[in-house]
Amino acid sequence: MNVAKARLVRLTTVLSVMAVTVGCDQVSKAAARSLLAEAHPITYLGGLLKFILIQNAGAFLSLGSRLPDTVRFLIFSVGGSLVILAGLTYLLSKKGLSNPSVVALSFVLGGAVGNQIDRFLFQGAVTDFLFLFLGPVHTGIFNLADMAVLLGAAWFLVASWRRPNPRPVPGASA
Numbered sequence: 001m002n003v004a005k006a007r008l009v010r011l012t013t014v015l016s017v018m019a020v021t022v023g024c025d026q027v028s029k030a031a032a033r034s035l036l037a038e039a040h041p042i043t044y045l046g047g048l049l050k051f052i053l054i055q056n057a058g059a060f061l062s063l064g065s066r067l068p069d070t071v072r073f074l075i076f077s078v079g080g081s082l083v084i085l086a087g088l089t090y091l092l093s094k095k096g097l098s099n100p101s102v103v104a105l106s107f108v109l110g111g112a113v114g115n116q117i118d119r120f121l122f123q124g125a126v127t128d129f130l131f132l133f134l135g136p137v138h139t140g141i142f143n144l145a146d147m148a149v150l151l152g153a154a155w156f157l158v159a160s161w162r163r164p165n166p167r168p169v170p171g172a173s174a
Contacts, residue, residue, distance in 0.1 A: 021110025
């Protein structure tokens with residue numbers, strides 16, 4: 001495959017995965033905001049799955065939610081946007097990334113973009129609504145964007161570990 005075609009395939013893959021991720025995330029958050037009341041969770045599967053609406057002003061597990069508004073804006077909105085741009089630049093320019101790595105990182109960026117959209121639309125808060133509870137083990141309240149970030153990161157790590165070792169160059173010493 002020539003270089004121009006390879007770049008087009010990568011760009012199409014990245015944008016497609018990101019668009020589907022952001023679309024699913026935003027539709028699910030809109031449904032949560034429309035159907036759930038903040039004080040009234042809905043429980044399914046004997047308490048294993050709970051839908052509970054919160055607006056998270058912080059990051060993962062509300063980290064940083066008590067920081068002053070200006071600091072939160074600089075860290076999460078401005079800083080988060082810069083990290084997304086850096087990630088997108090890396091993903092579109094890095095040579096030698098495997099196809100699974102490209103898809104995995106596209107999920108990470110799509111999830112990050114989904115949460116950034118919320119930050120800019122809802123005064124720095126992200127809509128979270130999913131909670132899993134299995135006996136003493138439970139999650140924090142999260143959303144589909146968070147799931148995409150975690151899935152993509154795990155997939156990237158697996159793809160990186162499974163990548164074959166480069167072949168030794170003949171005549172080179174070890």
